[in-house]
Amino acid sequence: MLRNIKYWTKAGIHSEMDDDQKRKVFLTNAMSLFLAAVMILVGLNDILNTENYLAAYRRGGVLVLMLLIPYLNHKRFYNLSKSIFLFFPSIILLGIPILIGDFYPGQFIWFQYASAVFCSVPFLLFDLEKHAGYITVFFIYYLTVTLFIDKLLLFYSEPPQAMVELVSNFTDFKLPPLFVAFFSTTTLLWYNRSNSKYEKKLKSTNQELEETQEELIAKNEEYEAINRNLEALVEERTKLIESKNRQIIDYANINAHKVRGPLARIMGLINVSQFSRDPDDLKSLFEKLGPPSEELNLIIGEINKTLEQVDGDDVEEE
Structure with a gap:
């Protein structure tokens, strides 16, 4: 009812x-x-x-x-x-x-x-x-x-x-x-x-x-867009830092392994030359300095190339 x-x-x-x-x-x-x-x-x-x-x-x-x-x-x-x-x-x-x-x-x-x-x-x-x-x-x-x-x-x-x-x-x-x-x-x-x-x-x-x-909804959407942009920027920066870290690791590996070999041979030949006064022996020692010196020069060029790539990434990022 x-x-x-x-x-x-x-x-x-x-x-x-x-x-x-x-x-x-x-x-x-x-x-x-x-x-x-x-x-x-x-x-x-x-x-x-x-x-x-x-x-x-x-x-x-x-x-x-x-x-x-x-x-x-x-x-x-x-x-x-x-x-x-x-x-x-x-x-x-x-x-x-x-x-x-x-x-x-x-x-x-x-x-x-x-x-x-x-x-x-x-x-x-x-x-x-x-x-x-x-x-x-x-x-x-x-x-x-x-x-x-x-x-x-x-x-x-x-x-x-x-x-x-x-x-x-x-x-x-x-x-x-x-x-x-x-x-x-x-x-x-x-x-x-x-x-x-x-x-x-x-x-x-x-x-x-x-x-x-x-207005609050519009501001909230704006803040969400900013947060999304920040997240994308942080992710991009993180990838860049990881890339640079890998480059630094590569540089450290080059310095630790590739540079030491030819440098040690050059230093060894220089030490040997100090105990010899024979011109023929000295000439032979200096001739033997050529290959490790060229090898060292190539390694230094590779290092410079790696460093230039790092600097180039910084410039592009800026």
């Missing part, structure tokens, strides 16, 4: 609506269902207690119309559903009893207070900026009913003289419902304006927050 009520109170509410539109559709559905429940209770009273079957039929007509409103909202006939809620119950419950004379003196009192309360309902259901025409029409309609319902009742009936005297007293009989009408209307207008002001401020704040969030 509660689940069905919740479903019908949300009939016609869609995600593309703003919060104010959703609230107005919800109120239309909720108020129509509430009035339908009231019609059921009053209709049962008309049948079981007062045996006023004409009144019960009228309650049934209002009941059907009220149950139709959520369906109309579901079909997106929003203005039509609100107009039905504001117009037809008053015609059925107020107009028909007056025309056919099916009312009792107590209705002199509650009819005008009911219409006075309904003067503010259009401001609750319609948007003041978009539907000012609807609001004006229904406000004037209920204000007119509040002002002249007693005259209509007197015209179509013959109430007791005491009731006539009461109705003729404007201060006691007419002024209170008029006060109710204007008080409820002005209060609702003030509420709508305040609510609209805070909603605009909230929308502005939400927009600023969304813009700030977009």
Whole structure:
């Protein structure tokens, strides 16, 4: 049961609506269902207690119309559903009893207070900026009913003289419902304006927050791009350092193995030459210095080439 009520109170509410539109559709559905429940209770009273079957039929007509409103909202006939809620119950419950004379003196009192309360309902259901025409029409309609319902009742009936005297007293009989009408209307207008002001401020704040969030997302993406570039640069530098380390290792290997051999032979021949004074021996020793010297020269050239490659990598990197 509660689940069905919740479903019908949300009939016609869609995600593309703003919060104010959703609230107005919800109120239309909720108020129509509430009035339908009231019609059921009053209709049962008309049948079981007062045996006023004409009144019960009228309650049934209002009941059907009220149950139709959520369906109309579901079909997106929003203005039509609100107009039905504001117009037809008053015609059925107020107009028909007056025309056919099916009312009792107590209705002199509650009819005008009911219409006075309904003067503010259009401001609750319609948007003041978009539907000012609807609001004006229904406000004037209920204000007119509040002002002249007693005259209509007197015209179509013959109430007791005491009731006539009461109705003729404007201060006691007419002024209170008029006060109710204007008080409820002005209060609702003030509420709508305040609510609209805070909603605009909230929308502005939400927009600023969304813009700030977009800026933060852009900055975050920028930082992620910088981090990716840094990672690539670190990886590139690491590879360069590893390459240079290999070159240094190669240089150390050349120095440790290739240079020592020819250098040791040259130093050995020089040492031997110090113990000989024979020109032929010295000549033979100097001739033997040629191959290791050439070999050493080639090795030195290889070392220079390796060092030049290292320096060239540094220049390219810069």
